[in-house]
Amino acid sequence: MTERRHDREFVRTFFTSPTAVEGEEDSAKMLRRAAQLRGMQAPDVWVPDNEDATAPSMRDEGVENIVEVVSEHGADFPGEIHPRMVWHRDSPTTRYQGFQHMLDVADPERGAIEHIDGFVIPEVGDIDDWKKADEFFTIVENEHGLEEGSLKMSVIIESGQAELAMGTLREEMGKPTNNLERLFLLVDGEVDYTKDMRAITPTGALPEWPELRHNTSRGASAAGLIAVDGPYDDIRDIEGYHERMQDNQAKGMLGIWSLTPGQVVEANQSPLPPKTGSWLLDTGDGEVELDSEDGVEVYEGDRVSLSETTDGYELTVGGSTQVLDSDELHEELLNMTAYIPSMDDIVDSMEEFEAAKEAGRGAIAMERSTTLRIGDTEVDIATxxxxxxxTYQAAMTPISLFQDVYENRPDQHEELVEMYSEGVVERAMEVGL
Amino acid sequence: MTERRHDREFVRTFFTSPTAVEGEEDSAKMLRRAAQLRGMQAPDVWVPDNEDATAPSMRDEGVENIVEVVSEHGADFPGEIHPRMVWHRDSPTTRYQGFQHMLDVADPERGAIEHIDGFVIPEVGDIDDWKKADEFFTIVENEHGLEEGSLKMSVIIESGQAELAMGTLREEMGKPTNNLERLFLLVDGEVDYTKDMRAITPTGALPEWPELRHNTSRGASAAGLIAVDGPYDDIRDIEGYHERMQDNQAKGMLGIWSLTPGQVVEANQSPLPPKTGSWLLDTGDGEVELDSEDGVEVYEGDRVSLSETTDGYELTVGGSTQVLDSDELHEELLNMTAYIPSMDDIVDSMEEFEAAKEAGRGAIAMERSTTLRIGDTEVDIATxxxxxxxTYQAAMTPISLFQDVYENRPDQHEELVEMYSEGVVERAMEVGL
Amino acid sequence: MTERRHDREFVRTFFTSPTAVEGEEDSAKMLRRAAQLRGMQAPDVWVPDNEDATAPSMRDEGVENIVEVVSEHGADFPGEIHPRMVWHRDSPTTRYQGFQHMLDVADPERGAIEHIDGFVIPEVGDIDDWKKADEFFTIVENEHGLEEGSLKMSVIIESGQAELAMGTLREEMGKPTNNLERLFLLVDGEVDYTKDMRAITPTGALPEWPELRHNTSRGASAAGLIAVDGPYDDIRDIEGYHERMQDNQAKGMLGIWSLTPGQVVEANQSPLPPKTGSWLLDTGDGEVELDSEDGVEVYEGDRVSLSETTDGYELTVGGSTQVLDSDELHEELLNMTAYIPSMDDIVDSMEEFEAAKEAGRGAIAMERSTTLRIGDTEVDIATxxxxxxxTYQAAMTPISLFQDVYENRPDQHEELVEMYSEGVVERAMEVGL
Structure with a gap:
């Protein structure tokens, strides 16, 4: 895999907070609250947001608030801290303002920069625009006596230009006149991207942009970076947020923006394997999770029915019936079912494969079996x-993510142990090493 | 947004006419008829098509017809005029023929070129092939005393090579030895693209090519150009044409090819906001538009039913029933409904946001409420x-399109006023300026 | 179309065999068996797999087995032979081992290389990594007195880097310091790609990766190469394998990996037009194939019903009923039906178009008509x-594939004639020449 240059190899959560809210007694109230989040409520990357979340007139005050709050709380914050600065590919005024804000925040005498891991640059354009931002990082580092390249740079992909730029990162990052090796996160920003692409939907809902997300994930893969999806606006729609994350994960985009501590909790847990395994049945109209009752997996819906006859079985799915013998039924049910392994299951399989490899075998069969009950009929299946x-390497991804989380987020140990049990956590930390 | 170099920022319709039809008394009949289209029947870009729509043996006569008909009718034609010439990345003969045809058409003494905005070049290959075409434009301009770069160049993307070339336009357009700034439309040509990609479908229907359309829209976004989809062959299938346009619009591809004046009317209207708003209900089996009866939005299908019980509500969707209290029902119905705003609604929201911004507020809540009737049960919902x-900027896209249409197409004013009313049109022309 | 440099213009099947299996009396048993496959069971490209299918400890022996088995059976093998060597973009050790293995296999004194068409290089990275492999091919050719560029190189695309590299092939292949014109197949490898992209699915199933497959097909189109999809693991799921191939074909990816001779048979047949045509009816819930009974196409399901009334017709689809007159019914049924043409049908249409073209006509209408029976009601439709x-050129793709197969695979003539009849085969070989 492409070399990764930073401590964190995975980022699940990217949580933004306004840096200065007008009309509050303490304009830094939101920052102060976010800085004290811990455990599953605390994000992997916290982003004091001096761009879109903060009114333009409040952004100078926002810089002061970042310095004050991070100086005070930064040492104890469990995730990384990456303030978002202003930037725009089409506005030198905005770019210069972003540069000045970075210079302010990074002054070591003010005590914040030692707790800050990098900055987030929105609205980048083509690769030469990324280099302008990178150059300002370099100057900031040089002016303040920081090591060159020590501040990470994350960008928001919210233009067609920036999407195309991700195709060239791998070759650009090696060039002698930049420090683009500082790049860390590639974060999609679908609202502004939709504007830049001039897309229209009847209800005003955001398009899904599957190709953008693929290209961001691919760009991250090719350059050793981390891909993060943009904000999910409908905060109440937890099911929708989960579906979006599952779709992202199948693209290799394991992180997502969070707008509330509630979303942070969901997004911190989403890419981790579940505590308990479960069986799915494909009813021809989507998949349903079966109820587990004393080791029997029970389907209670209407679309699928099964009965034993003198000759064999009758299996009805969505109104169409097949007459099957016992072997045919078994084959059909295998096609209709799938198993979601638990963390424990995954660790088991990996240990088993590691032992087999040690014993000189390159491939082994992993068995999975259960009893299904559909209506009153029970059938054993095994595959x-x-x-x-x-297979082993691909199955390693969620385990590597878990290990990265466990190493970097001691504040989540208790919740992880509670979720998985001490034993499973210990074994998961040993696997694949 | 990337600088746009041409008058039109949006093109809804790209309408092709054969330049010379064999066996007709007047071989220019189709051209003559198209040149006299007005209002919603007239396209934003009219393309006298001297390539695929015209038999190879008729193409020299086609050039004469273009000159004749455009000289006579061009001054009065309400859209832009961009004849399509012959070209092929693999054939120098064809390319030279295209060059000669352009030289003929562009001769100022013949009176057509003053009404012609540019030429369409089909079957382009990689970027160096685009440059060959561009160079011929430059020579034509120079020979005929036209300003260098004044003729716009549009291309048909109908090969994998050309799809890849769109990724490099932004950097190529700035180079000193070409005039690629003349580029205007990127038009997908799915029939020949399917051939070039060697794709097969069982029925011979065209594949959907979602990635091609994404990449065309992205290429246009990155280079300040306009993306247009290819022809929709099944002229009778109006519903299918609408669905294709809606899918395109969610990709930022706001223009489409039209093969008949009937398709032109549909495609000119499609990206414009509707006259009246409407509510959608997601029945779990797709979305249906509700009937509006005296301010109540009525669902009359079978899949969803709702009844009030002593404890609360029973909501049944596709056979599965939930028992909900009043708050839960409200939440569930919000998830199931969506509103398609009218032009009037959009203008209202934008004015409201502009006023709030003037008053120093960066974000405001827009309320939307209605009464739903499902079966005999009525429920108020508000969100x-x-x-x-x-959000404001993204909502601006259909308004900007409307403004571009209104400014450039006086011949459509009457129909637009009839559609939206004088007041709405006036307010829409003021918003966002 | 981009110039193709190799004999085969199409490859349907890419069949891998382990080169050395531990614990067998004859470690080359699998190779020996595969080398003797003939007809539909024999692949277009056979890949003795000295990488993932063979345990690392067995790979030196694997090289010996390749030499032995190919020397003995290579002359008679009906497809091309392309052994897969070890390679990894991140490991110079592995790359050097792959180079040494190629040197061994290619030694002309050992008698295998004259039957070998090229090598497959897995785990390639960016384009400069492809060039390293190409250079080893050149050295191998030079050392062994083979013509420079005579060994074809195929690569497995299993990283984001390699996916991006496909966008640059067209320009890289012309450069003077490489011999990348030897490139032949671009083969997706979704298991390792999933690992490289760090994607996760709940059940551990592979993501579909539609964008990767599009980009591979496009890369092949732009550079005159052949796109092949990766392995389909669930060997028993024949229906799933067919669906995957159909999806691939609509992307222009006409070849697929096969893991068993049974999969080879399926994959050799899949892109060929069917022996008999068939009608599809869209029931709003997917398409079903109609039963043909004495020239009448019969629908026997529940979702669609049709009855004649005194006023006209009642057509019910999925619970919603329309009252239609005879013309409206005809229109509606045309929208709901589609025809899958047989090889015979396609050849007929092409011959008809060729005759029309000879007679100076550029476009003709092809009629298709049948009688539908839904319930007890029969209706004639014609379109x-x-x-x-x-249209003609796009319809040519499956015919060109057939012609390529027929020319290159005499061992399949008998099965093809049995499938289509002598007459159809002869006419198919004449069309489009």
Missing amino acids: DRMWDEA | DRMWDEA | DRMWDEA
Whole structure:
């Protein structure tokens, strides 16, 4: 895999807070509250947001607030801290303002920069625009006696230009006249991207932009960076947020923006394997999770029914019935079912494969079996899946993520142990090393 | 947004006419008829098509017809005029023929070129092939005393090579040895693209090519150009044409090819906001538009039913029933409904946001409420949506399109006023300026 | 179309065999068996796999087995032979090992290389990594007195880097310091790609990666290469394999990996037009194939019903009923039906178009008609489809594939004639020449 240059190899959560809110007694109230989040409520990356979340007139005050709050609380904050500065590919005024704000925040005498891991640059354009931002980081580092390249740079992808720029990162990052190796997160910003692409939907809802998310994930893969999806506006729609994260994960985009501590909790947990495994049944109209009752997986819906006859079985799915013998039924049910492994299951399989490899075997069959109950009829099913080195490596991703979280977020240990049990956590930390 | 170099910022319609039809008394009949289209039947860009729509043996005569008909009718034609020439990345003969045809058409003594805005070049290959075409434009301009770069160049994307070339336009357009700033439209040509990609479908229907359309829209965004989709062959299938346009619009591709004046009317109207707003209900099996009866939005289908019980409500969707209290029902119905705003609604929201911004507020809540009737049960629903600068900017796209149309197409004023009313049109022309 | 440099213009099947299996009396058993496949069971490209299918400890022996088995059976093998070597973009050790293995296999004194068409290089990275492999091919050719560029190189795309590299092939292949013109197949490898992209799915199933497959097909189109999809693991799921191939074909990816001779048979047949045509009916819930009974196409499901009334017709689809007159019914049924043409049908249409073109006509209407029976009601439907040069060219793809197969695979002649009849095969070989 492409070399990664930073401590965190995974980022689940990117949580923004306004830096200065007008009309409050303490304009830094939101910052102060966010800085004290801990455990599952605290994000992997916290972003004091001096751009869109903060009114233009409040942004100078926002810089002061960042310095004050981070100086006070930064040492104890469990995640990384990456303030978002103003920037725009089409406005030198905005870019210069962003530069000045970075210079202010990074002054070591003010005590914040030692707790700050980098800055987030929105509204970047083509790769030469990214280099302008990178150059300001370099000057800031040089002026303040910080090591060159020590401040990470994350960007918001919210233009077609920036989407295209991600295709060139791998070759640009090696060039001698930039420090683009400081790049850390590639974060999609779908609201502004939609504007830049001039897209229209009848209700004003955001398009799904699957190609953008693929290209961001690919750009991250090719350059050793981390891909993060943009904000999910409908805060009440938890199910929708989960579906979006699952869709992202299948693209290799394991992080997402969070707008509230509630979303942070959901997004911190989403890419981790579940505590308990579960069986899915494909009813031809989507998949439903079966109820587990004393080791039997029970389907209670109407779309699928099964009955035993003198000759064999009748299986009805969505109104169409098949007459099957016992082997055919087994085959059909295997096609209709799938198993979501728990953390424990995954660790088991990996340990088993590691032992087999040690014993000189390159591929082994992993068995999975259960009893299904559909209506009053119970059937046993069992399936083998071949595991080879590639299967093992691909299955490693959620475990590597878990290990990265466990190493970098001691404040979440208690919740992780509570979720998985001490034993499973210990074994998960040993696997694949 | 990337600088746009041409008058029109939006193009809804790209309408092709054969330049010379064999066996007709007047081989220019189709051209003559198209040149006299007005109002919603007239396209934003009219394309006398001397390539695929015209038999190879008729193309020299086609050039003469273009000159004749455009000289006579061009001054009065309400849209832009961009004849399509022959071209092929793999054939120098074809390219030279295209060059000669352009030289003929552009001769100022013949009276057509003053009404012609540019030429369309089909079957382009990689970027160096685009440059060959551009160079011929430059020579044509020079030979005929036209300003260098004054003729716009539009291309048909109908090969994998050309799709890749769109990724490099932004950097190529600035180079000193070309005049690629003349580029105007990027038009997908899915029939030939399907051939070039060697794709097969069982029925011979065209694949949907979502990635091509994304990449065309992105290429246009990055280079300040306009993306247009290819022809929709099934002329009778108006619903299908609408669905395709809606899908395109969510990708930022706001223009489409039209093969008939009937398709032109549909495509000219499609990206404009509707006259009246409407509510959608997601029945779990797709969305249906509700009937509006005296301010109540009525669902009359079978899939969703709602009844009040002593404890609260029973909501049934597609056979599965939930028992909900009043708050839960409200939440559920909000998730199931969506509103398509009218032009009037959009202008209202934008004015409201502009006033708030003037008063120093960066974000405001826009309320939307109605009464739903499902079966015999009526429920009031109300929702807030937060608008900030980014929401405002994204909502601006259909308004900008409307303004561009209104400014450039006086021949459509009457129909637009009839559609929206004088007052709404006036307010829409003021918003966002 | 971009110039193709190799004999085969299409590859349907890419079949891998382990080169050395531990614990067998004859470690080359699998190779020996595969080398003797013939007809539909034999792949277009056979890949003795000295990488993932073979345990690392067995790979030196694997090289010996390749030499032995190919020397003995290579002359008679009906497809091309392309052994897969070890390679990794991140490991110079692995790359050097791959180079040494190629040197061994290619030694002309050992008698295998004259039957070997090229090598497959897995785990390539960015384009400069592809060039490293290409350079080793050149050295191998030079050392062994083979013509420079005579060994074809195929690569497995299993990283984001390699996906991006495909966007630059067209320009890189012309450069003087490489021999990348030897490139032949671009093969997706979704298991390792999933790992490289760090994607996660709940069940561990592979993501669909539609964008990767599009980009591979596009890369092949732009550079005159052939796109092949990766392995389909669930060997028993024949329906799933078919659906995957159909999805690939609509992307222009006409080849697929096969893991068993059974999959080879399916994949060799899949892109060929069917023996008999068939009608589809869109029931609003997917398309079903109608039963053909004495020239009448019969629908026997529940979702669609049709009855004649005194006023006209009642057509019910999925619970919603329309009252239609005879013309409206005809229109509606045309929208709901589609025809999958047989090889015979396609050849007929192409011959008809060729005759029309010879007679000076650029576009003709192809009629298609049948009688539908829904319930007890029979209706005749007839439709015209306009064919022009572009339609003709796009319809040519499956015929060109057939011709390529017929020319290169005499061992399949008998099965093809049995499938289509002598007459159809002969006419298919004449069309489009």
